Amino acid sequence: GAVVSQHPSRVICKSGTSVKIECRSLDFQATTMFWYRQFPKQSLMLMATSNEGSKATYEQGVEKDKFLINHASLTLSTLTVTSAHPEDSSFYICRDPGRGGRDTGELFFGEGSRLTVL
Amino acid sequence: SQQGEEDPQALSIQEGENATMNCSYKTSINNLQWYRQNSGRGLVHLILIRSNEREKHSGRLRVTLDTSKKSSSLLITASRAADTASYFCATERTDSWGKLQFGAGTQVVVTP
Numbered sequence: 724g725a726v727v728s729q730h731p732s733r734v735i736c737k738s739g740t741s742v743k744i745e746c747r748s749l750d751f752q753a754t755t756m757f758w759y760r761q762f763p764k765q766s767l768m769l770m771a772t773s774n775e776g777s778k779a780t781y782e783q784g785v786e787k788d789k790f791l792i793n794h795a796s797l798t799l800s801t802l803t804v805t806s807a808h809p810e811d812s813s814f815y816i817c818r819d820p821g822r823g824g825r826d827t828g829e830l831f832f833g834e835g836s837r838l839t840v841l
Numbered sequence: 842s843q844q845g846e847e848d849p850q851a852l853s854i855q856e857g858e859n860a861t862m863n864c865s866y867k868t869s870i871n872n873l874q875w876y877r878q879n880s881g882r883g884l885v886h887l888i889l890i891r892s893n894e895r896e897k898h899s900g901r902l903r904v905t906l907d908t909s910k911k912s913s914s915l916l917i918t919a920s921r922a923a924d925t926a927s928y929f930c931a932t933e934r935t936d937s938w939g940k941l942q943f944g945a946g947t948q949v950v951v952t953p
Contacts, residue, residue, distance in 0.1 A: 729883070755939065766929060767884075767943045816883055820939050830874070830941070834883040 726750050727819050729833025736807055737841055744802045744836045746817030752797035753819050758790075761814040761835075770815075773800040807840040814838075847930055847944040855952050860917040862947040864930030865910075871933045873906055873913050874941070877926045884929070887915075920951045 728747040736742050746756055754775045759767040771781040771792050779792035789811075791803040804811050816835040847864045854860050864873070872891045876884040890897045890906045890913065897904045903916040917924055927948045931941040 757940065759943075766945045767931075769940060769942070772940070814881075818941070829886050829889060831886070832876075832884040835881075837881065 726831045727817065727833045729817055729836055731836055732834060733837045733839075735839045735841065738808055739806055741803055741805045742807055742838060744804075744815055744817075744838075746800045746802070746833050748798045748819050751819075753800070754797065755820045756794060756800035757818040757820070758792060758800075758802050759816045759818065761816060763814075767816065770802075804838065807838070809840045812838055812840045847928075847947050849947060850945065851948045851950075853950045853952070854920055856921055858920055858951075860920050860924070860949055860951070862915050862928055862949070864913045864915070864944050866913075866930075866932045866942075866944075867911065868932075869935045870908075871935055871938075873904075874931045874933070875902075875904060875913075875915050876929045876931060878929065878946075879926045887928075917949075920949075922951050922953050925949060925951045 726749050728749055730745045734742055756773045758770045760770050761767045769782050770785045771779045773779045773792045773794035775794045775797055781787050789805055791805060794800045814835050814837050817833040819831050821830045847862060852860055870892055872889050874889045875887040877887055878884050888897055888899045888902055888904050890904050892908055895906055901918045906913045913930060927946045929946045930944045933941055
């Protein structure tokens with residue numbers, strides 16, 4: 724079964740509203756989670772790394788105030804797209820940090836959340 | 842910048858044929874991973890190959906890694922219609938633990 728649960732799988736919202744996406748680690752405690760965005764027919768681009776108990780680390784070019792990331796517990800990370808606009812429409816996917824030793828080992832992704840902003 | 846570049850971008854084959862796709866990268870890596878993504882779905886981990894490994898098998902999948910050429914290949918043997926999906930390589934760089942850089946992907950269509 725899934726080890727990373729993401730919700731909602733689909734969301735449609737009006738321009739200007741905020742949308743929250745949840746990512747849960749089901750079988751282990753994750754001090755970090757990674758958030759990716761994927762536009763249609765394109766690859767995944769890393770947006771940010773959430774850190775339990777501290778601020779998220781954002782990749783270059785990603786607006787911190789636009790994409791609020793919170794990692795309130797060892798099993799839950801959230802991504803909030805604030806004041807969403809049509810250009811924010813995308814597929815957002817979270818990923819656990821891995822359980823390997825020397826490197827990350829096998830990684831697990833959430834099922835993704837498709838956001839459509841009208 | 843994109844770490845992994847894949848070719849071909851698209852591949853159309855018939856059931857039973859083999860599918861080969863390649864991935865190139867630019868920096869030193871800890872490992873390289875291959876993922877499958879069905880349309881509109883999340884990613885499914887297929888296989889991980891570490892930087893000190895040269896070849897790995899998993900069922901009908903065979904992955905090679907050539908660190909001198911900074912390239913990897915994924916071979917799917919005896920393809921099935923259910924193998925239709927996009928395939929991505931992803932690298933974990935030695936200077937950024939935990940972060941994966943994805944290639945552009947290869948869209949594979951297997952026709953019955």
